[in-house]
Amino acid sequence: MTLLPKEGTPWPELKAQLQEAGQRDVDWxxxxxxxxxxYAGEDVLEVAKQAYLMYFSENGLGLRAFGSLARFESEVVAMALGLLHGSPSARGAMTTGGTESIFLAVKAARDQARQRNPAMGTAQIVMAASAHPAFDKAAHFMGLTPIRTPLRADFTADPQAIAAAITPDTVMVVGSVPAFPHGVVDPIGEIAAVASAQGVWMHVDACVGGYFAPFAQQLGVQLPDWDFAVPGVVSISADLHKYGYTAKGASTLFFRDAESFAGMGWYFDGWPRGQYFTNTLVGTRAGGAIAAAWAVMNYLGxxxxxxxxxxxxxxxxxxxxxxxxxxxxxxxxxxxxxxxxxxxxxxxxxxxxxxxxxxxxxxxxxxxxxxxxxxxxxxxxxxxxxxxxxxxxxxxxxxxxxxxxxxxxxx
Ligand SMILES: Cc1ncc(COP(=O)(O)O)c(C=O)c1O
Known part of the structure; x- marks a missing residue:
């Protein structure tokens, strides 16, 4: 059994142990x-590491104290919304990863549906068989029912099957850009049309493609519109720590407008320390992850x-x-x-x-x-x-x- 050592160990010795332990890992x-x-090259890694270390101790929970982080986060969000065809009324925030972004989108959609119809039953999420398990995880943690629909022969989500699965208790419909299992892009326009027709929130899970698809499109890859250019898309998750190439612990979640964005946040003041507000599931956030995202985006352009x-x-x-x-x-x-x-x-x-x-x-x-x-x-x-x-x-x-x-x- 490993116990906390009675006395400390000098750093050079620990560093050697850390290096030695990693040698048994697979050679990524x-x-x-x-x-x-x-990985996007040594130079990108170095920028991310240096920026992370510069803001290693700062805390993204304390944006009043750390105006630097507030600025970096709002610029990251603005740069991304520029890529995703967000209108001036679009909003967003950084989270710690794709799973957290998805949790918060589900929470916002659920809260909005409940507000509009307080008598509704158990909230449901309708998504294709290929959607990421983070939606089931969110459903499990927050008491929703996940409903998965069969894929079409080309492994994309089937808008008709999704339409047929929607009930009055459906609070969210999902499309993926791309879905993780087969890497194919779902027909976002068609799914959004189905969702809009029934007044349901459409989330695009672009955790993988959010910072990749716009550049692939610039290189000639033909994709139908999949972001806020599609009417009916209410929220989009996009991971910075995947194809944003920044430090792990960084994703983004975007909303079409301020009203839908309001559901991401959570406010509390029923304790003796006053007002507590976060846009995120977590409280403390690594300042380094925010600074590194800002630095890498500006480094790469x-x-x-x-x-x-x-x-x-x-x-x-x-x-x-x-x-x-x-x-x-x-x-x-x-x-x-x-x-x-x-x-x-x-x-x-x-x-x-x-x-x-x-x-x-x-x-x-x-x-x-x-x-x-x-x-x-x-x-x-x-x-x-x-x-x-x-x-x-x-x-x-x-x-x-x-x-x-x-x-x-x-x-
Ligand atoms: C499509 C998709 N959505 C969400 C996630 C979850 O992201 P994270 O592992 O950062 O929580 C992943 C992870 O691979 C993914 O591929």
Whole structure:
């Protein structure tokens, strides 16, 4: 059992221990991890680290004391709203991650629905089978019922199925840009039309695509409108700590107008310390995460984000083509930074085991069985090596026996 040491240990010794412990982790810099990391080069990492350290001790809870953080946050929000076609009445705030952004969007939608109809039953969220578990987590924590609808043949959300699932207790309908499992972009315009027709709040989960899709579009990737340009989209989540390439602990949540934004916040003054207000689920917020987001966005600018997106898109296409040559076809038509591929003619679990043996952390999708990647620049130089190992793993794998990848498909 580990006990707090009676006496302290000098930093050089601890530093050595920290370094040693990390050596047993998977080599993410070598592109061996299929997700979790969003690397955009040493220079970007350095900017994020330096900015984070400069505001390491400051607290985003105390914006009255730290006007610097208040300014950085409002500029981050403004820069992002500029990308997402927010009108001057659009609002937003930084949170600590995609899950928190989704929680707060669900809370705001639920509160607005209850305000409008105090007699309503248990609130429901309607979303496609591919939506992120953060919605179920939020529903579980806040007492809503999640309802998932089947996907279309191309793995996108089915607006008709969503329309059919909406009831008078539905407080939110979700579309993803892109959905995590297959990396495909849901038909946001059609889902929003269905939601608007029934007076339901539409949330776009752009946790993955919020800071990637705008630049992919600038590079020629054709996507139908998916942000505040679509009437009926009320809120959008977009993670800075994914394709914003900043320090972990940073996401953004945006609202079409001040009225919907008001539901994000929470106010209390029934205790002896006076008024307590936060826009976030958490109280204390790392000042470093706010400063690093501001610094990285300004360091990269649109041109920097576009340059990185171009390389990530090329990496996705190379993986897609290479896997196809090996008989594994891509599921649906992913247009951004995530892809999944497989084939019923192959034992995906055995192929994954072959990749694991060769030092790759395999990512999986379960429906249908396939391999999954959320890409960044660490993957760019190792596509060839990965495909060689994939070919070797395919050669070794037995004929498929219907073995499900479910038990392997862990985080
Ligand atoms: C589409 C989508 N939404 C939400 C999340 C949750 O983000 P976080 O892990 O930052 O809470 C993720 C994470 O991968 C995601 O892919």
């Amino acid at each position: 810099r070598g592109g061996r991890v299929p997700m979790f990391i969003h 649109e041109a920097g984000y576009r340059r990185i997106a171009e390389r990530v898109l090329a990496t996705r296409r190379a993986l897609q083509d290479g896997a196809a040559e090996l008989g594994l076809s891509t599921f649906g038509t992913p247009q951004l930074s995530i892809l999944a591929y497989g084939s019923p003619a192959h034992d995906i679990a055995a192929i994954g085991a072959g990749l694991t043996k060769r030092g790759w952390v395999a990512g999986y999708v379960t429906e249908p069985s396939g391999l999954h990647h959320m890409l960044n620049l660490t993957h760019e130089p190792v596509v060839g090596r990965y495909l060689d190992d994939l070919a070797a793993a395919i050669r070794e794998a037995p004929a498929p026996q219907g073995q499900a990848v479910g038990p392997l498909a862990q985080y």
